[in-house]
Amino acid sequence: QVRLVESGRGLVQAGGSLRLSCEVSGSKVLINTMGWFRQAPGKERELVAIITSTVRTTYADSVKGRFTISRDNVKNTVLLQMNNLKAEDIAVYYCNVRPYGVSNGYWGQGTQVTVSS
Secondary structure, X not given: OXXXXXXXXXXXXXXXXXXXXXXXXXXXXXXXXXXXXXXOOOOOOEEEEEEOOOOOEEEOOOOOOOEEEEEEOOOOEEEEEEOOOOHHHOEEEEEEEEEOOOOOOEEOOOEEEEEEO
């Protein structure tokens, strides 16, 4: 009954910014980690950023200094602020929420991010 709804799909020019949002709805869960992953065409899904229950963050080297992940525990929402977007950032972005006691977690539906020159 846990469902993740993503928003923020968009097309931006190189160097522009975009913010993605993912809200958890349905059954109430005690969330451990929240994060964002992405998958480009022909590539494996990769980690973009993770934020823990203690607000520790981890970023992929490719987005470090450009992306910022944050969470709102009251709203059960995780955000990804993306600045200085590049062509390499083109992908479908998926949010992930992992409650305590759940190994694999839950996934959002995915949202397309496109960067134009």
